[in-house]
Amino acid sequence: MSHNSFGHLFRVTTFGESHGPAIGCIVDGCPPGIALTEADIQIDLDRRRPGQSKYTTQRQEADAVRILSGVFQDERMKAQVTTGTPIALMIENTDAKSKDYSDIRDKFRPGHADYTYWAKYGVRDYRGGGRQSARETATRVAAGAVARKILTHLYSKEVNIRGALTQMGTETIDRKNWDWDEVANNPFFTPDAKAAARFATYLDGIRKKGSSIGAVVEVIADGIPVGLGAPLYGKLDADLASAIMSINAVKAVEIGDGMAVATLTGEENADEMRKGHKGAPEFLSNHAGGILGGISTGQPIVTRFAVKPTSSILTPRKTIDIDGNETEIFTKGRHDPCVGIRAVPVGEAMVACVLADHALRHRAQMG
Amino acid sequence: MSHNSFGHLFRVTTFGESHGPAIGCIVDGCPPGIALTEADIQIDLDRRRPGQSKYTTQRQEADAVRILSGVFQDERMKAQVTTGTPIALMIENTDAKSKDYSDIRDKFRPGHADYTYWAKYGVRDYRGGGRQSARETATRVAAGAVARKILTHLYSKEVNIRGALTQMGTETIDRKNWDWDEVANNPFFTPDAKAAARFATYLDGIRKKGSSIGAVVEVIADGIPVGLGAPLYGKLDADLASAIMSINAVKAVEIGDGMAVATLTGEENADEMRKGHKGAPEFLSNHAGGILGGISTGQPIVTRFAVKPTSSILTPRKTIDIDGNETEIFTKGRHDPCVGIRAVPVGEAMVACVLADHALRHRAQMG
């Protein structure tokens, strides 16, 4: 049992606080002989990096990753490859602003973990949110980059794990406009160009009020073969749910049709099958989101999650302080008006990690 | 790692198939000295037992539990108490009907795990769903009864974990009518007496057509103190999500406001605080569902989940058989038209198990 690890055969253990010297993780279980460089990981980190638009925190971090172990420049393979030993990844904190934290040190932000941390541990690194800062998610993205390498190594280049923002507050995308190429063209990671324009106007309004807003993120994994997962307590969707719910601010996880299955009849929910390409089984629909009985069907794996608005807002809220006195709090300074945006690459990374873990588990079970 | 266990310090490992000799579980980690008899467990099992109304499967099972280990009649305590050793619980299968299974043996029911099991394992006990049968959930309910004992032992009698059916297909309850006492008065475990009448009419229609329907279940845990859980990968809600998603047919899990947080602003989402009873912190709302930053707040813990309709329906659906040929299938015989109903006590049990696990973990962390 660990409070700072996830996964089993592909196992990630993270460390670090927002304003400490560094954050990082140890990635354990990566098979040997896979080409891996810092640049491979940096690509993903750069997508999550803060300060890239006015819609995310203005903290400036290069988020430059350093591989401390687990790779080796092999003469015969003529490449830097994994060796099967643990891969330690470190990202130094460089823009941890020294400022007056007495307000959040002494008062609990409503909707934030300030109160529960203090009540449980009696001591906390409150600077920038400490361990609870979304900054920790950079280590997940780094680990996810290694997970993607493993999946490609095992299943060919067709594995593709992509996330998208599908809802921001009351604004939603039109699924008819879905275009994966569009995701990189706007600061919201949204696949609907028209929605991107609406999101911009909407979030400008939120941001200027010093408010914040929730969002929905969808992650789709293509190219995963049938058979990953296991019944009941080893269900692929149970592990996805846990991994996604472990991301800061997430309050709900859906697989396939998610909450909407409550209104479906058995006839509607049944993903019918026929003989497909080269005689392989093919589904006529994907209400199941690519998972039946906890095991992947070979269809795209569809995960969706809701991210709550950040509790750092300019409007004063009633609260208490660490001595139990009633007071008010409002939060100045850098923050994301919609933390759901940067949750997109984080969600992708978590899905990649869970799938890499199950890919290795499947090998153990089935050879 | 295990595919048939859940929990860490309170750990449950289950076994059994629908039509094998028995189902059961080993409950490991129960502290010593807690009074426990078969009757204590039977109360919960009787709530989940099939064949109690026309709205659940007509299979007749006494679901009589037998404690095989882990308890001892102690002279000094003058009671049968737990000893700290593993508690093995066994329920014999008595109404495993011998019938012709050639249809589901050879054809895959759309929306069912038939296909993925076969594709992964190449062999499966297809009789009555085998390991995938909802019958396995009886072992969870039995384990949950032990978990409840632990929570009461640790936190007094105020711990109360109750579930309710809040939606069936397009029919939903009116939350203004919520009355916990009503849950035991109708065959749907719903807390709204008026909704119960509507659910009866609605489900009669579904049942007569040989169809099935999805549902939403809500579980609320009262009396849990502040401090259970841990940040990030040890989040109480991450474990709840995993445990709930491990129940057959569940496709989504929500904590507190769940998916609806996407539409909330930071102001709306903030559960403000004040000085409450005896100076203790008190919240003015519970959007968080009793969990902030992965740690319990002391408020009621609110979990909600969606259950898909069973894939055993009378209407023929297109499918393939184990040789890859296209065919059709429809399912006669005993089944639950709304499996969400019997998921209510199962959901309660899973929440109880997760909370017992975290209660013990909290002791380890904090003394």
Add this chain to the structure above:
Amino acid sequence: MSHNSFGHLFRVTTFGESHGPAIGCIVDGCPPGIALTEADIQIDLDRRRPGQSKYTTQRQEADAVRILSGVFQDERMKAQVTTGTPIALMIENTDAKSKDYSDIRDKFRPGHADYTYWAKYGVRDYRGGGRQSARETATRVAAGAVARKILTHLYSKEVNIRGALTQMGTETIDRKNWDWDEVANNPFFTPDAKAAARFATYLDGIRKKGSSIGAVVEVIADGIPVGLGAPLYGKLDADLASAIMSINAVKAVEIGDGMAVATLTGEENADEMRKGHKGAPEFLSNHAGGILGGISTGQPIVTRFAVKPTSSILTPRKTIDIDGNETEIFTKGRHDPCVGIRAVPVGEAMVACVLADHALRHRAQMG
């Protein structure tokens, strides 16, 4: 974490007390499609069964195992095979004598776990040793039979895991006389026929005095390929050490030359290599006991362990009772004068379980 499980991908969870209704285990992680019947398991159980000679306890137990789940009579395979779901094994206790236990209930046997159990748990099933009884080892032997099936399935029939008693008190075997076929010909599982005669005389003396004696057991696994295990914390020998030390009464574990490596020079310890059969690497000696750097070398894997004498003896010993008063105790009734004898099949089983676990882990790591 579990206090009653061992292994990772091949994972065994046991339950049961000496005088409860039954003992048993859940074996999780067995690959599907392996032929398995109760008779396959019974063969191994019969070797460990009590009451077969005057040198073991006179308790009469058939030790008849029942498979409750995880197997299926498959029409196409024309055999009862594993399905990949958990295999529950149960052995009912039939000769749990009802007698007066007030002596061991109230007094602590020196050298026994009576005191530590009581000090830790405050309650214990003292009848026949309760959970601490060597009776629990029957479940290990049953699990080991499944592990052997997996190893044969993966690596052909050449896998052979055999144990032998090599020392009893001051009497030791002569390794020049080692004959595996001899092991089944004497009640001591010793491979040296001449030593068997000496052991008989020696143990008769011990037994008649109501005393007991320690022993050394050696287990050798042949046919395991190079590559099982992992460096450092995943070392095959670390897992063997833990598994063997988990057997009641074991106080030391050796791999290969064991404690004697302390006196070896680097030259002596080096197992030199040459080109062997079909060009494959071959070792000229096996000081390493078939494990280097935590990974199997392809040579026989050699584990040795010491079993202390049982603390149930006729000679009175000074002790205290549960109220802290000084007193004396001696133990009448059925017991093994040399528990090391029946530890032979148990040691084999534990080695088999660890190897099966690592065989599956190796598949996960390396494909």
Add this chain to the structure above:
Amino acid sequence: MSHNSFGHLFRVTTFGESHGPAIGCIVDGCPPGIALTEADIQIDLDRRRPGQSKYTTQRQEADAVRILSGVFQDERMKAQVTTGTPIALMIENTDAKSKDYSDIRDKFRPGHADYTYWAKYGVRDYRGGGRQSARETATRVAAGAVARKILTHLYSKEVNIRGALTQMGTETIDRKNWDWDEVANNPFFTPDAKAAARFATYLDGIRKKGSSIGAVVEVIADGIPVGLGAPLYGKLDADLASAIMSINAVKAVEIGDGMAVATLTGEENADEMRKGHKGAPEFLSNHAGGILGGISTGQPIVTRFAVKPTSSILTPRKTIDIDGNETEIFTKGRHDPCVGIRAVPVGEAMVACVLADHALRHRAQMG
């Protein structure tokens, strides 16, 4: 499951190779509010540091540890304290000599893990032994320093975990001369001043021949209360055995009388009890090494282990190369003629880590 972690509630995950940029570990599970600085850890690291006498490797490493996370300078506690979040510790490699490694790159040292690593992984960082280098043990010592802090925090200053070299090749200490204060006075960590002189002469001979020699290390933990551990698979001694066997070059582990219990009778082995100080139970002997039935007795916990000689020797040995050709190898360069010496602080650290883990587990079980 992890191949690079150990412990459960106190869990350590290590990373790093001999010649990579850094080694380190993440220590998870440390309770909050314990004062901890880099200096606290450095004290223990300095004892293990290489290059301090002619009897250990001449590699020059400051082994300066850096705490990257998990501590916070708390105003109210007026100290740097642990926060309950993961503690990442990093030690940079500074004297990783760039030299010609073609010999050990292509040839397998007999008695070394070269062959098994290569056979398993197909690629390895052979420089200085890579992951297999004893250099990794510095991270264990660092983690052990945190473990000691926890034990002192829980059980007062009386907890004392000390190791000693008791045998080097054919030279053994005289237990009558045992003086803990002597351990710091000689380069062998031996408690017998007279033996230290003999060891010096003996090891000079070994060293000058370019040979190496095995050793025995004993670790004794004082001040541990009764009750840590659990029966069977949660045995304190099973975890000690695993932890100790995970140290490079260890081939045997003993608890208490160890292998010698084979020659004991039940009468001799029984540690008799009487009413001791303030009426507390007291033992008249400690054959059990402070553990009965897997649970600590309150007596000193005694662990002993044998360390094989290093395989890096000057005498040529027959071997094969990575292409399977027969050849010879001998190893020049820096190495420890008796790696058992520096295993003393490593053994202490592993015992401390296991005890800290069980101390937290005990709190979870028993409150």
